[in-house]
Amino acid sequence: MRASTSMAAGDHPGHHLSVILREPLGVTGVITPWNYPLLMAAWKLAPVLAAGDTLVDPADHPEVRRTRRRSPAARRVNVVNGYGAIAGARLAEHPDVDMIALTCSVASGRAVARAAAGSLKRVHLELGGKAPAAIFPDADPAAAASALRVAGLWNSGQECGAACRVLAHDSIAEEFVERLAGEVRTLAVGEPRAGEDVEVGPMAPRAHFDRVTGCLERAEAEGVPVATGGGAPDGPGYFVAPTVPVDVPEGAEVAREEIFGPVITVETFTDEEEAVRRADDVPLGRSASVRTENARRAHAVAARLDSGTVRVNSHLVLASEVPWGGFKGSGYGRDLSAYALDDYARTEHVMHNHER
Incomplete structure (x- = not known):
């Protein structure tokens, strides 16, 4: 799907109209953890669908599978039933998957990044912490x-x-x-x-x-x-x-x-x-x-x-209006807020020469 939206336009440089388009990445593989299976699925599902992508998730949590089957966006959400580690590894290395998004341990993040490197797909990593x-x-x-x-x-x-x-x-x-x-x-x-x-x-x-x-x-x-x-x-x-x-x-x-x-x-x-x-x-x-x-x-x-x-003067207070993500070994993906959309979309520059 190519549902491009014009995000910015202007003469850059002179006599050349530059238009920036934000486009869906395509197929996004999502791997969510066992500590918050339904919540973490929702954090990934919302920006993936909002960006216009489709989602493939190797969910091995029954409550998550049931919820997604009832979703009005079910045609764009595909759940692969089976053991997450095996299905997730296949998603990470598959050449037809355009992006892999993971919330899990640091070790799992390294493994997914290595598998994704073969096809140079984009990787979204939300990993562990030691706050x-x-x-x-x-x-x-x-x-x-x-x-x-x-x-x-x-x-x-x-x-x-x-x-x-x-x-x-x-x-x-x-x-x-x-x-x-x-x-x-x-x-x-x-x-x-x-x-x-x-x-x-x-x-x-x-x-x-x-x-x-x-x-x-x-x-x-x-x-x-x-x-x-x-x-x-x-x-x-x-x-x-x-x-x-x-x-x-x-x-x-x-x-x-x-x-x-x-x-x-x-x-x-x-x-x-x-x-x-x-x-x-x-x-x-x-x-x-x-x-x-x-x-x-x-x-x-x-x-x-x-x-x-x-x-x-607080800790562990979350708000959906601000981004959630880490530095260093905790990964580089961002969940929540409008910042999450940047991870699941790509920008294309179209330039028109209009000099007469």
Whole structure:
């Protein structure tokens, strides 16, 4: 389909009318993750269809397949039933697919980018995160702990933008850790259908449960203390106790690698320079936050943090009017807002010589 729309026009250069057309890319392969299968599908579906593209999705989530079959745009939405990794790999390498859009882990993003390189198709990557939350001495430790209880452990910590890595100024670190540990201990862990008070459910697949608990076991072996939690509670299921490792040394695995579970690490810093350096000293850059009452500091630090989204005195607040995406190993795609349309469309320049 070639539903071109004139976006801009003018004489560039003189006597030559330049018209910029925004066109659909064509066929877009979409791969969505298991942590938010329906939501992430919607984030991709909307801009793909708005740009005029068609979509092919290797969905292996029944609720997503049912929803898309009822969509009024079903003729432009094709769901490939089957195991996502196998179908997704075929989409990434297929020469008739014009673009591949992925929200998943960093490892999956690398694999898809390698497969897509053979046909030089466009790639949209929304990958993992290791979001730092810097808390300065003028911030309220109690308010910060209460907010991070949710922002760090929402969806059992299976959230790429979660505030999973706290950097607390050493003058308030002791009070903050005490308050955060107290907040985390109030979380009810259990099977999601066990009652409305349950806030933390199990890890999704067994392999991920093993990954999270393995990371905590290695941190314990390295001597990293915990203020609360520490691993899997007794009983059946893939549950991990909400855990707060503290006094985490610089460069520790638990503070650098994405855990994607109910874990919030706490490190300390002494000044603004150290806070920025340590916050950025990770290979990922999905999101970050700054807590301070100093407006100048808030603006300066936020601008220096190498993350696609930086929030001041909040964390994990989303709005569909602004873009969501990361830097560095977190990828380079943008979801939400009008900026997402740029990923799923192409521009063509048409020039007319009208000199007489």
